[in-house]
Amino acid sequence: MSIVKRPDIKSSWYVTSIVKGMALTFRNMIYNIFHKDEMPTVNYPEEKYEYGPRFKGSHILTVKKDGSIRCTACMLCATNCPADCISITAAEHDDPEVEKFPISYEIDTLRCVYCGFCEEACPVDAVRMGPEWQQPGLNGSSFVHDIQHLTRRPNLKGGYLSILDEEERHNSGI
Amino acid sequence: MLKCTVNGKEIEVAEGTMVIEAFKQAGEDIAHYCWHPGLSVAGVCRLCMIEVEGAPRLMIACNTQVTEGMVVSNNSAKVQEAVKWGLDFHLINHPLDCPICDQAGECGLQDQYMKFGQYDPEMAERKVKKRKVVDLGRKIVLDTERCILCSRCVRFTDEVTKTSELGIFNRGDRSEIGTHEDKPLDNDYAVNVVDICPVGALTSKDFRFKQRVWYLDNDSTVCNGCSTGCNVNVYYNEKGYFRVKPEHNKDINDYWMCDKGRNIFKHVNKENRLLKAIKKTEAGTQMMAPGAAAKDVASLIKNYSSDQVAVVFTGQYTNEEYEDAMMYIDKLGTKKVYHWVNNSESFDDFDGILLRGDKNPNTAGLIKALEAKSLNSTWEQLEAELNSGAIKLVILAGPELQEYFPDIQEKIQLFSKAENLVVLSSNPNPAYRDVDYLIPMKTFVEKKGSFTNFAGTVQKIQKMRLVVSQALSLGEAMQLMAGDELQIGASL
Numbered sequence: 299m300s301i302v303k304r305p306d307i308k309s310s311w312y313v314t315s316i317v318k319g320m321a322l323t324f325r326n327m328i329y330n331i332f333h334k335d336e337m338p339t340v341n342y343p344e345e346k347y348e349y350g351p352r353f354k355g356s357h358i359l360t361v362k363k364d365g366s367i368r369c370t371a372c373m374l375c376a377t378n379c380p381a382d383c384i385s386i387t388a389a390e391h392d393d394p395e396v397e398k399f400p401i402s403y404e405i406d407t408l409r410c411v412y413c414g415f416c417e418e419a420c421p422v423d424a425v426r427m428g429p430e431w432q433q434p435g436l437n438g439s440s441f442v443h444d445i446q447h448l449t450r451r452p453n454l455k456g457g458y459l460s461i462l463d464e465e466e467r468h469n470s471g472i
Numbered sequence: 473m474l475k476c477t478v479n480g481k482e483i484e485v486a487e488g489t490m491v492i493e494a495f496k497q498a499g500e501d502i503a504h505y506c507w508h509p510g511l512s513v514a515g516v517c518r519l520c521m522i523e524v525e526g527a528p529r530l531m532i533a534c535n536t537q538v539t540e541g542m543v544v545s546n547n548s549a550k551v552q553e554a555v556k557w558g559l560d561f562h563l564i565n566h567p568l569d570c571p572i573c574d575q576a577g578e579c580g581l582q583d584q585y586m587k588f589g590q591y592d593p594e595m596a597e598r599k600v601k602k603r604k605v606v607d608l609g610r611k612i613v614l615d616t617e618r619c620i621l622c623s624r625c626v627r628f629t630d631e632v633t634k635t636s637e638l639g640i641f642n643r644g645d646r647s648e649i650g651t652h653e654d655k656p657l658d659n660d661y662a663v664n665v666v667d668i669c670p671v672g673a674l675t676s677k678d679f680r681f682k683q684r685v686w687y688l689d690n691d692s693t694v695c696n697g698c699s700t701g702c703n704v705n706v707y708y709n710e711k712g713y714f715r716v717k718p719e720h721n722k723d724i725n726d727y728w729m730c731d732k733g734r735n736i737f738k739h740v741n742k743e744n745r746l747l748k749a750i751k752k753t754e755a756g757t758q759m760m761a762p763g764a765a766a767k768d769v770a771s772l773i774k775n776y777s778s779d780q781v782a783v784v785f786t787g788q789y790t791n792e793e794y795e796d797a798m799m800y801i802d803k804l805g806t807k808k809v810y811h812w813v814n815n816s817e818s819f820d821d822f823d824g825i826l827l828r829g830d831k832n833p834n835t836a837g838l839i840k841a842l843e844a845k846s847l848n849s850t851w852e853q854l855e856a857e858l859n860s861g862a863i864k865l866v867i868l869a870g871p872e873l874q875e876y877f878p879d880i881q882e883k884i885q886l887f888s889k890a891e892n893l894v895v896l897s898s899n900p901n902p903a904y905r906d907v908d909y910l911i912p913m914k915t916f917v918e919k920k921g922s923f924t925n926f927a928g929t930v931q932k933i934q935k936m937r938l939v940v941s942q943a944l945s946l947g948e949a950m951q952l953m954a955g956d957e958l959q960i961g962a963s964l
Contacts, residue, residue, distance in 0.1 A: 372571030373684045388681040394605035398572040398681055421571050471598025 354414045354427040357405050359448040360460035367449055368460040369424035371400040375416035383409035384416060395464070403448065407433060408441045423462045428454075476542040485538050492520055492533035495546070502546055503555060503584050505562075505670040506622040507534035509720075510727035511631060514623050517562070519584070521554045522546045530554050556588045563593065565600045565645055566671075567617045575672030577685040581620065600645045609656025611663055611677055611731060616648035619673035625649065625665035632728060633825070635659045649673065660827060663731050667717055678734065679715045692719050693933045694923050696788065696833035696873065696916045697733040700826050701925030704729060706737055706917055708937050713737035713917065724929065730827045739873065739899050739915065745940050746900045746912040762912050762944050766952035769894050769909055773865060773953060778805030780864040782854060784887070785842075786812050787832030788872045789946045790921025790933065794834075794841035796947025797869070800954035802845070808863065809847040810854045811838060814877045828926060831876035833916070837924035858889045866890045867953065869946055870897035870904075872915055896949050898940075912943040919945050 330337050340347055349355075360368045371388035389401035416425050430453055435441050449457055473484045478491075478498040485494045490513070495502040505517040513535050520533040525543035530551060533544070545551070562581065570576045606614040626638045626649070637651045637659070651657055657665070666676045688707040695702040695716070702725035707715045716737055718729035738744065749765030751758045760768070773781060783801055785794070801809060813819065814831060821829030832838075842848070857863045866887045871877045874897075881903040887893050894909040904910050917936045924930050948958055 370571045371681070372576075373687075374571070377684070377686065390681060397605055468601075 349429065349431065353429055353431070354412050356407070356428055356430040356433060357416070357443070357448055358426045358428045358454060358458050359403065359445065360424055360426060361449060361457040362460060363463065365457065367399060367445065368422055368462070369400050369403060370422055371398050372421065374419040374421060375425055378415045378419035380413060380415060381409045381411045383407070400445065403445045404442055405448065406442045408438060423460045426458065474538050474540050476538050476544065479545050479547055489538045490534055491522055491536045491538055491544055494538050495533060500546070502533060503580070504534060505580055505620060506624060508624050508668055508727070511624060511627045514627065517558070517620070517622050519555055519558045521551050521558065523548050523551050552588065559584055559588050560594065562620050563589070564595050565617070566620065567599065569618060569672065573618065573672035574675045574680055575669070579672060580670040602648050606650065606654060608651060608654070609658040609662070612657050612666060613675050613677055613680060614650065615673050615675070616650065618671050619649045620671055621647055621649065622670055624668045624670070625674060628665055628668060632664070633659050633661045638665070660730050660732070660823065661728060661825065663734055664718070664728050676715070683709065683714050688714060691934050691936045693917060693936070694833065694931045695729060695733040695736055696923065697736050697831065698828045699830040699832060699835055699926040700724065700828050701833060701923055701929065701931055702729045702733060702826060703931070704733065706936060710937070712741040712939070724925070725826055728826065732827065736873070737917070740917055740939055742939050744899055746897060746910065747940055749912060750910040752906070752908050762942050763952060763958070765909055765911050766944065766949050769953045770955045772892060773804065776864050779808065780862070781806045782808040782810065782857070782863045782866050782890070784810045784812050784854070784866060784868045785838055786814070786869060786871045786877070787835035787838045789834060789869060790919065791834065791837040791841070791924060791930065792921040793946035794838055797950040798841055798845050800950040800956070803954045807847060808849055808854070808857070809842065810849055810851060811842060812883065814871070814879070830926065831873065833923040833925070836926065836928060840924065855886065858886060863890050865892040865894070867894045868896065870895050872898050872913070874899060874901055896946065898943065911949060912940055913949070914943045914945050915939070918943065
């Protein structure tokens with residue numbers, strides 16, 4: 299059985315709490331005015347917070363040395379994705395050395411939970427989670443990123459180079 | 473019968489059984505790449521190693537016959553070690569292709585590596601590079617690098633199709649599989665080599681890169697491509713149907729199927745289907761729900777006397793559908809029921825392996841259903857009555873596989889001589905342009921039932937994933953056209 303507590307005269311006497319709270323606020327405000335460099339908050343968007351290098355932000359599709367996309371469309375990221383936000387369509391490449399490549403690769407970042415499982419599953423270092431964390435958009439469709447955005451958006455400055463190089467691997471005899 | 477002990481389990485096997493078959497019979501795991509139950513024994517992969525009590529060395533299970541009182545095992549440390557090294561030898565020149573390999577997910581080598589491997593390679597030598605993406609005709613792509621030279625495909629073309637296109641060329645670690653001068657591998661059973669390839673060396677062009685296999689579900693059914701009735705597995709997911717593989721049935725198709733049968737899933741997918749019923753009106757065409765269109769036909773039938781209505785069947789529906797349809801034809805009262813026989817001149821053809829000239833899965837079932845009601849009108853009668861105008865309304869239970877009905881255009885023109893033509897069909901066709909009612913039907917993967925093959929064997933087909941949920945089965949369509957309401961839960 300639940301007991302309903304009715305507000306009594308004591309609990310409705312809230313003015314003292316307000317005064318206490320306001321005192322704390324003003325004390326901190328005056329302190330921060332005189333000690334600006336100790337302030338824990340930043341003036342976003344003029345100032346931006348620097349996250350650590352391990353931060354998992356917006357997805358990046360890496361490129362090979364010739365600028366073509368590294369991804370081989372093996373679908374392991376899409377299989378591993380717990381949010382089911384990656385959709386890939388594979389196609390046959392004209393170059394027999396490449397053989398298979400994604401003709402479309404879309405990530406629905408509104409579904410994405412930024413867990414980084416895609417990055418972990420990728421066998422060829424094709425998908426990474428980069429440092430960017432600001433993603434403005436006008437409507438839902440502007441959060442579904444296509445291959446063009448993921449590889450060559452302006453922030454990537456020409457694309458990220460994959461650490462895995464097929465030619466080097468080939469030359470070393472693997 | 474011989475008694476033997478497999479990994480501690482005592483079983484009885486028939487005389488002449490190989491040890492590997494005894495393992496299968498006992499339900500014990502044993503690796504094998506070169507051994508295939510439908511082919512001869514080659515004994516080249518050296519992975520089905522077993523230890524036989526009393527024998528000093530390990531033996532291969534695929535080429536050792538079971539003897540009375542034999543005690544065999546494959547779980548000792550000695551066997552595991554041998555299998556591990558056998559695997560290592562297979563992987564010496566095997567490329568790291570799994571991300572782009574279509575076999576990944578159903579690959580024997582992957583399974584074996586997860587079980588015995590998972591170590592860093594111990595070979596210091598460089599891998600031998602071989603040719604990749606070799607085009608072998610319309611159906612198959614060959615990757616000689618991935619091949620582990622199990623010779624299953626070579627034995628298949630030698631023993632089953634007897635065409636001998638494939639062979640092993642060169643020697644030592646430069647050996648590779650191929651056809652002479654890369655001639656196309658285009659026989660009618662060629663895609664079977666893709667199924668039996670334990671790695672991704674042979675891949676099917678049709679399925680290549682369409683889906684990863686772990687996204688697909690599969691169910692067994694019967695191929696509706698011809699009257700042989702091969703047992704097949706159809707692979708599908710929520711995006712549609714993707715491929716067909718044969719399933720073992722020793723009385724009908726053994727382990728194989730023909731390449732024509734590999735296409736039977738294509739007409740099922742939504743982009744090729746008839747989604748709504750189409751009614752031709754004076755103002756043009758009107759889209760309707762299939763059930764509503766069938767009811768519309770029912771009100772149209774009431775204008776005619778029963779002998780002005782004719783029904784034409786094709787042998788592409790299930791026994792159960794014919795049974796239901798005959799019941800409602802009785803209700804309509806017409807005796808004018810006809811059997812549309814396609815390609816009658818090649819009807820009895822047989823290529824000696826599986827392909828038959830009768831391209832309907834259930835001709836035998838239809839003939840039986842017609843005989844049961846003693847309906848024996850001939851095609852000449854139909855033509856004569858259509859020409860004289862005695863038949864006012866034709867209901868055509870149209871073919872599901874339209875490619876096997878090359879005379880569809882002429883036949884529709886013939887039926888159009890009647891005042892009204894109702895066509896029941898799963899797929900649209902340019903020939904159906906001037907049809908009065910076109911009603912969508914379910915395909916063979918969307919309904920339960922059975923097909924009777926050429927030899928009279930009745931085999932069940934399964935309901936898998938619905939593609940067009942509104943589509944009707946033949947029984948339902950006839951029921952609605954006879955003026956009855958559908959019962960909930962009674963549909964096929």
